[in-house]
Structure formats: structure tokens, C-alpha cells
Amino acid sequence: MQVLRCESTQMSDRVMMRCISCRDEYGTRDAGTCKECYEEASETEEELKREIEELKAKVAFLRFWSPLDHQHSRSSPSHSFTDVVLVASDDGFGGPVAPVPVPAHKAVLVSRSPVFKAMLENEMEESRSGTIKISDITYDALRSFVNYLYTAEACLDEQLACELLVLAEKYQVKHLKSYCEKFMVSKLNWDNSVMSFAFAHQHNAKHLLDAALSLITDNMDKLTKRDEYIELVEKDPRLVVEIYEAYLSKQVNTAAHKDSNMKP
Amino acid sequence: MQVLRCESTQMSDRVMMRCISCRDEYGTRDAGTCKECYEEASETEEELKREIEELKAKVAFLRFWSPLDHQHSRSSPSHSFTDVVLVASDDGFGGPVAPVPVPAHKAVLVSRSPVFKAMLENEMEESRSGTIKISDITYDALRSFVNYLYTAEACLDEQLACELLVLAEKYQVKHLKSYCEKFMVSKLNWDNSVMSFAFAHQHNAKHLLDAALSLITDNMDKLTKRDEYIELVEKDPRLVVEIYEAYLSKQVNTAAHKDSNMKP
Structure with missing residues (x-):
């Protein structure tokens, strides 16, 4: 009788349930959640995914075309309504070639960086001349920097991440700085x-x-x-x-x- | 012997597992997932939440201050670098008061609406004069419309949702149109x-x-x-x-x- 009781306990230990998700059987030790909690979690996941879709659409709407894209599009540059240019001031260093200016909108620069805001709203040299000189930076990094201010996107490599982090620190563009840091931590x-x-x-x-x-x-x-x-x-x-x-x-x-x- | 076997089967039916999530016990019929699937789902949820945080930060970065906020800020209006005004053309209807113009940036209008793009890039009357007249619309709706173009946000009621949907349709601002539709469906x-x-x-x-x-x-x-x-x-x-x-x-x-x- 005692032996039989023991058997039945063993049997009950061996009772298996079927997982709704992977369809495998599992025993007491591998128990996850009850059905109700599983369904709740699935709903939450669906909701989070919907929220992500909505936020992505919002980003796509708020994302500016960059004046750099515009340069290469069919429309004439005058149609981008830019009112300022940025120049990598050591780009033409010693050479006969003048540095290529990167066109932009004061309104965008001012909204993305408190440093540009102070510079352009306070009638400083840059505001009067419509030219902002940025030293110790390559033309490519400057282009990527301006592009990021419009799109919140950059195609980084390790060198560019360093250059952009320096710019982001200098012009207090927090979002770009943390973007570069994240990339550098991953590398x-x-x-x-x-x-x-x-x-x-x-x-x-x-x-x-x-x-x-x-x-x-x-x-x-x-x-x-x-x-x-x-x-x-x-x-x-x-x-x-x-x-x-x-x-x-x-x-x-x-x-x-x-x-x-x-x-x- | 037979009776005992039966007992043991009953016992095994009554075997309960404990849900990791709600901590309640559950039986075979209420089985959800195994531990592995539960842990995977929790990880997915964490990842989705992280993605949402990142997207929210991106929206906050890309979101423009609106020139309307700017009007009320300490800085002078000339510092918002606006280059166009929108006017609700039936606002001062018959009255002696001229309608209040809503300032904006051509670059923003052009990037948000293909209709504004065609209007402002093709040297039409609006581009030359720097004034865009918008008919059959209240001043409040126009303000909200312009604000949405900068921020992707609007504080809707049923009346405003109708007015903004009409504007969104007219100027082909899809994101706003679907925003208004969603609100109206909910009401x-x-x-x-x-x-x-x-x-x-x-x-x-x-x-x-x-x-x-x-x-x-x-x-x-x-x-x-x-x-x-x-x-x-x-x-x-x-x-x-x-x-x-x-x-x-x-x-x-x-x-x-x-x-x-x-x-x-």
C-alpha cells in the first residue's frame, strides 16, 4: 500500500502541461505562467508594438528632409529656404580650395542646440554674416552633424562617432552625444x-x-x-x-x- | 488495485503549478507557458519598452518649438527666423479688425505638406508675398494646424478634430489626418x-x-x-x-x- 502511494506521488510529479507558446510539454519545475497571465502579457506586447508603430510614424513625420538631401534633388538650392551656412574652417587648410559650405536653417540650428541659439539670437558675428565657422572638424563630419540635426540619424563608424561626439559636446546636442556614446560603448x-x-x-x-x-x-x-x-x-x-x-x-x-x- | 490507480489519476489531475507572474496556483486547464517561454516574453517586453523610450527621446529631439510658443516667450519675434505668415482669411469677415497672422517657416511647411511645397517652391503669389491665405477656417484651428506641423501634437475636441481633418485633407498632411480620424473614431x-x-x-x-x-x-x-x-x-x-x-x-x-x- 505504501509502495503504491509512493507510485502515485511519482505519477503526479510527472504530470505535464502543454505550453501555449512553444507547444512543448513541461513539468512542475519548468512552470511559467497561468493562462490568464499569458494572455495579459500577449496583450501588453501587442499594445507596445502598436505604440512603437505610432512613434515611428511620428518620427517619420517630424524628421526633416535635410538641406543636404535637397542639394542633390532636382529642385534648385534656393528652394530649400536656407538662411545660414556652416563651414569646416580647417577644411581648406593652407590649400587654394575654399571650404565647401553646408547650408542650413537658423530655425533648425536654434531649436536643436542651445549654443547655436545663443549665437544666432544675440546678433553675434555669425548671425550677421550668415556663416558659422566650425574649427578642427572635417567636412564629412560637419555634413553628418548638420544632417543629424535634421533627421536624428547618422551612419557611424568609430572615427565619425568620435568626431560627432566632440561636436555634440561643443554645441550641447545631448541626443547626438548619447547616440555616439552608445555606439562607442558597443565597439x-x-x-x-x-x-x-x-x-x-x-x-x-x-x-x-x-x-x-x-x-x-x-x-x-x-x-x-x-x-x-x-x-x-x-x-x-x-x-x-x-x-x-x-x-x-x-x-x-x-x-x-x-x-x-x-x-x- | 484498480481503485487505487483511479485515485492516483485523480491526484495527478489535481496537481497544481505556481504561476511565476501572479503567484497563484493553476491546474492543467489553465496552463499558460513554460518557464523558458515566460522568460523570453519578459525579455521581449523589456526590449520593446527600451525601444519606446528611445523613440520618445527621438520625437522630443525632432519636435520643433513652434513659432507660436515663441511668440509668447521672452525672445523677440524676429528671433524665430520665420519667413512666412498664414492668415485665416475669413477671420476678420466684414469687421474692421485685420486677421491675426500666424508666423511660420517656409522650410517647415514645405517639409510637412506637398501642397505647401508646390505653392512655395513654384514662385506663386504666396511665395512672393510671404502670406498664405487659408479660407473657411477659424483662427484657433489655423493656430492648431501650424502647431501640429511643428510638434505632431494637438489638443483635440470634436469640433477642432473636424476642422483640422479638413485642413489636413486640403494640404495633404497625412499624419494629421489619421490623427484626427483616430480621435473621431474614438468619439x-x-x-x-x-x-x-x-x-x-x-x-x-x-x-x-x-x-x-x-x-x-x-x-x-x-x-x-x-x-x-x-x-x-x-x-x-x-x-x-x-x-x-x-x-x-x-x-x-x-x-x-x-x-x-x-x-x-
């Missing part, structure tokens, strides 16, 4: 970690700084052999101190965590 | 259904038309007593024919559906 690896850390420090990119610092302090044993490390000690030892401080604080935290886990 | 009821149907017909609002027609054909028995119906027969009998055709087609479909369900 972060051991080889570029020290350079990225120094770059992030210089340009006040907190998100990138934290990610680089975390990668570096996870590999401290390999750090001191690196050329970039030796160079950084030479050029900016305070940054190296920051790395060691972060490492130390991580060790202390890990120890405290272990300690609290070992307590009964 | 659709038996009392306004015939009017909404006629309005949707006149302004080519397919989504609203279908919704109104469906509501009307669901209540055909009450239709012919309505004043709006009698008026519509008088004014535009072809629309009434359309209602009857939709009703007939619905009946035929329902019959065919019942028929196919009754087949063995």
Missing part, C-alpha cells in the same frame, strides 16, 4: 579601452567612461604591459590614478559582498 | 454616426467612414426614424444608398458564414 574592447577611457574623460562622456573603466579594472593584470598605459602615465597620470582608485573600490566592494554572503 | 456613437458618415464621405476619411458605416448597419432598425437620416435622403440620397448596400452585403456575408458553419 568597446580591450584594445581600445584605454584610449576610450581617456577620450571619454576629455569629453565628459560618463556612459562611455564607466563602461571603459569597468573593462579595464576587470583586466588589471594585463594593464601595465600596454603601450597605451605607459603613454597615459607619461601624459596624464591623474587618469591612471583614477583607474587604480576604481580598481581598489571594486575590490573593496567585492570583498564586502563576499563577506555579507558568508554571514550565517 | 463615434449612435447620435453622431450619420453625421460622421457623411463627413467622412465628404473628406475622404476611409477609416472613419468604415467605423461609422459599421455602427449604422448594426442598428438599421432604428435608422429610418432619425432626423439626420431624413435630412440625408433629402440632401444626398446616394450616401443613403451606400448605407443600404453595406447593410445588404453584411447580411449576405453573415448568412454565408452561418451556412459554412452549419455544414458537416
Whole structure:
């Protein structure tokens, strides 16, 4: 009798349910949700997807054609109603060729950047002349920068991301700065970690700084052999101190965590 | 022995699992998903929410301050760099007061509406004078219309939704048209259904038309007593024919559906 009871318990343990989603059978240990919660979650997912579609349509509506697209379209440039040009001021550096101006609308620049706003609304030189000179930047980066102000889109590579982050910091275009940072974090690896850390420090990119610092302090044993490390000690030892401080604080935290886990 | 087996089967039927989401117990009949599918779905939900946050930030970036906000801000109107005004041409109708012009940027109008684009790029009267007259519209509707072109937002009531839909149709601003239609569908009821149907017909609002027609054909028995119906027969009998055709087609479909369900 006892044996039989035991059998029946075993049977009940083996009872399987069928998953609505993957259609596989599952037992008690792999239980997920009840039907009601599953249906609720499915509805939520549908709602979120609808919201995404609506937001995408809104972005498509609000997204400006860029005056750069316009340059290549059939309509004449005068039809883009631009009232200012931006010039990469070191583009024609020493050469006989004048830098190519990038046309734009004051209204767009002013709405995207508080720096352009102050510049253009306060009757400064740039507002009077209708020309904004931007130094230390390539023509391609300037084009991408202006294009981003109209479209919130850029086709980044690592070099362009650096250049645009610098511009975004300078003209306080937060959305672009975080866009570039996200890209650079996604490209972060051991080889570029020290350079990225120094770059992030210089340009006040907190998100990138934290990610680089975390990668570096996870590999401290390999750090001191690196050329970039030796160079950084030479050029900016305070940054190296920051790395060691972060490492130390991580060790202390890990120890405290272990300690609290070992307590009964 | 047989009885015992039976008992054990009953037991296994009564085996309960605990839902990860609501923490209630559930049996075989209420089975939702397995743990793996639940975890996958939760991840998907998190991803969708992140995407929504990103899109919202993009909308906030692309959203223009409207020149209307600007009018009320501390900065002088000349700082909004507007280059065109819109005027509700029947606003000062017969009165001594000139209509209040709504300032805007040609670049914004052109990017949001193919009609404005054709008007302003082709050196028409409006482009030369810098004034666009818009007839049969109140000043408030015009303000909301221009504001929408900058922000993709409007605070609608039923009257404003009608006026904006008419403007959106006239200037081919699809995003606004569908925004108004959605609002009007949400406000659709038996009392306004015939009017909404006629309005949707006149302004080519397919989504609203279908919704109104469906509501009307669901209540055909009450239709012919309505004043709006009698008026519509008088004014535009072809629309009434359309209602009857939709009703007939619905009946035929329902019959065919019942028929196919009754087949063995």
C-alpha cells in the first residue's frame, strides 16, 4: 500500500502541461505562467508594438528632409529656404580650395542646440554674416552633424562617432552625444579601452567612461604591459590614478559582498 | 488495485503549478507557458519598452518649438527666423479688425505638406508675398494646424478634430489626418454616426467612414426614424444608398458564414 502511494506521488510529479507558446510539454519545475497571465502579457506586447508603430510614424513625420538631401534633388538650392551656412574652417587648410559650405536653417540650428541659439539670437558675428565657422572638424563630419540635426540619424563608424561626439559636446546636442556614446560603448574592447577611457574623460562622456573603466579594472593584470598605459602615465597620470582608485573600490566592494554572503 | 490507480489519476489531475507572474496556483486547464517561454516574453517586453523610450527621446529631439510658443516667450519675434505668415482669411469677415497672422517657416511647411511645397517652391503669389491665405477656417484651428506641423501634437475636441481633418485633407498632411480620424473614431456613437458618415464621405476619411458605416448597419432598425437620416435622403440620397448596400452585403456575408458553419 505504501509502495503504491509512493507510485502515485511519482505519477503526479510527472504530470505535464502543454505550453501555449512553444507547444512543448513541461513539468512542475519548468512552470511559467497561468493562462490568464499569458494572455495579459500577449496583450501588453501587442499594445507596445502598436505604440512603437505610432512613434515611428511620428518620427517619420517630424524628421526633416535635410538641406543636404535637397542639394542633390532636382529642385534648385534656393528652394530649400536656407538662411545660414556652416563651414569646416580647417577644411581648406593652407590649400587654394575654399571650404565647401553646408547650408542650413537658423530655425533648425536654434531649436536643436542651445549654443547655436545663443549665437544666432544675440546678433553675434555669425548671425550677421550668415556663416558659422566650425574649427578642427572635417567636412564629412560637419555634413553628418548638420544632417543629424535634421533627421536624428547618422551612419557611424568609430572615427565619425568620435568626431560627432566632440561636436555634440561643443554645441550641447545631448541626443547626438548619447547616440555616439552608445555606439562607442558597443565597439568597446580591450584594445581600445584605454584610449576610450581617456577620450571619454576629455569629453565628459560618463556612459562611455564607466563602461571603459569597468573593462579595464576587470583586466588589471594585463594593464601595465600596454603601450597605451605607459603613454597615459607619461601624459596624464591623474587618469591612471583614477583607474587604480576604481580598481581598489571594486575590490573593496567585492570583498564586502563576499563577506555579507558568508554571514550565517 | 484498480481503485487505487483511479485515485492516483485523480491526484495527478489535481496537481497544481505556481504561476511565476501572479503567484497563484493553476491546474492543467489553465496552463499558460513554460518557464523558458515566460522568460523570453519578459525579455521581449523589456526590449520593446527600451525601444519606446528611445523613440520618445527621438520625437522630443525632432519636435520643433513652434513659432507660436515663441511668440509668447521672452525672445523677440524676429528671433524665430520665420519667413512666412498664414492668415485665416475669413477671420476678420466684414469687421474692421485685420486677421491675426500666424508666423511660420517656409522650410517647415514645405517639409510637412506637398501642397505647401508646390505653392512655395513654384514662385506663386504666396511665395512672393510671404502670406498664405487659408479660407473657411477659424483662427484657433489655423493656430492648431501650424502647431501640429511643428510638434505632431494637438489638443483635440470634436469640433477642432473636424476642422483640422479638413485642413489636413486640403494640404495633404497625412499624419494629421489619421490623427484626427483616430480621435473621431474614438468619439463615434449612435447620435453622431450619420453625421460622421457623411463627413467622412465628404473628406475622404476611409477609416472613419468604415467605423461609422459599421455602427449604422448594426442598428438599421432604428435608422429610418432619425432626423439626420431624413435630412440625408433629402440632401444626398446616394450616401443613403451606400448605407443600404453595406447593410445588404453584411447580411449576405453573415448568412454565408452561418451556412459554412452549419455544414458537416
